[in-house]
Amino acid sequence: MTAPVATPFSTQIREASHQQHTEAENSSFMSDLLGGGLGVEAFRLYTEQLWFVYRALEAPTAQLAADPVAGPFVRPELARxxxxxxxxxxxxxxxAWRDEVRPLPATAAYAERITETATGWTGGxxxxxxxxxxxxLSGGQVIRSIAEKTWGFEPKGDGVRFYVFExxxxxxxxxxEYRTLLDAVPGDDAERLRIVEECKRAFSLNSAVFQDLGAATSR
Ligand code: HEM
Structure with missing residues (x-):
């Protein structure tokens, strides 16, 4: 008898978040933004929110580099x-925007949760x-090409550099290679399940940011 083959963790996490991915992709803010229904100010506001999110993701990378769970994922070429x-x-x-921009409430909550996991639970x-x-690295490329066409940014230039991984x-x-790292994340089944749940939470936090952005741009 052959033992059942366990589903790789990278497949588990992708499949578990598939439905929420579809929801995020089809959120009314994203649909309006990418359907050409919003001005460049909405894209700018969205980019501002990403700045708060990526500061939370990247501020702790120096400490995380030595962490046995998160360390292998810390790669300078990803930094945004x-x-x-x-x-x-x-x-x-x-x-001057650095002193002026503010996170929307959902963005602040998202950034706070990232910081909490970075300091307390690196699997999260x-x-x-x-x-x-x-x-x-995936759908971001779709967003970049639409943004270039819609608002006239130079291809892969200022305005859309976030989407370009030089x-x-x-x-x-x-x-x-990233999926291989996911498959090798240390931890038992219970810990992997917790990580999958945190991924679903991450998707919900992103959807909440889209909701706030939708409200902020439809006023
Ligand atoms: C309009 C918005 C979006 C589009 C068009 C889009 C499109 C895509 C596409 C085409 C892929 C598949 C790439 C592949 O098979 O290699 C993908 C993967 C992915 N997307 Fe999105 N996406 C969008 C929004 C989002 C959002 C908001 C999130 C979460 C913050 C997200 C997270 C992911 C993740 C984690 C994957 C990798 C799945 C895996 O292979 O494990 N996407 N996206």
Whole structure:
């Protein structure tokens, strides 16, 4: 008799979040934004919110690099804060935005949860890392090309640098390697289940940001 083959963790996490992915993709803010129904100010506001999220993701990376669970995921070529800052400098026309922008309530809650996992439960941090960076390497490319066409940004230039991973020549290969890291995350079944649940929470937190953005841009 052959033993049943366990589903790889990377497959488990993708399948468990599939429905929420569809919901996030089809949220009315995303549909309006990518359907050309909103001005560049909405894209700028969205980029501002991402800045708060990625600061929370990337501020703790120096400490996390040595962590046995999160450490392997910390890769300098993924870092997005500098790119977001260039995009926002461009969209605002100066660097003054740094003192002016504020997180929407859902963004503040999302960033807070990321920080909580980074400091208290690094398996949870991996869930947040996966939800953002693997998404950016995938659907992010769709968003970039629409943003370039809709608001006239230079291809892969200022405004959409967030979506351009200069240090990743082959995104498909990078994603394959990333999934191998996911499959090797230490922990028993219960811990893996907790990480999957945290990934679902990460998707919900993203949907809440879209809701806040929808409300903020329809006023
Ligand atoms: C309009 C918005 C979006 C589009 C068009 C989109 C599109 C896509 C596509 C085409 C893939 C599959 C890539 C592949 O098979 O390699 C993907 C994967 C992914 N997306 Fe999205 N996405 C969007 C929004 C989001 C959001 C809001 C999140 C979460 C914050 C997200 C997280 C992910 C993740 C984690 C994956 C990787 C799944 C895996 O292979 O494990 N996406 N997305």
């Amino acid at each position: 804060v500098a790119e977001l800052e260039r995009d926002l400098d461009h969209m605002h026309g100066s660097a 941090y991996v869930a947040h890392h996966y939800t953002r960076y693997l998404g950016d 240090g990743i020549g082959n995104p498909a290969a990078f994603k394959r």
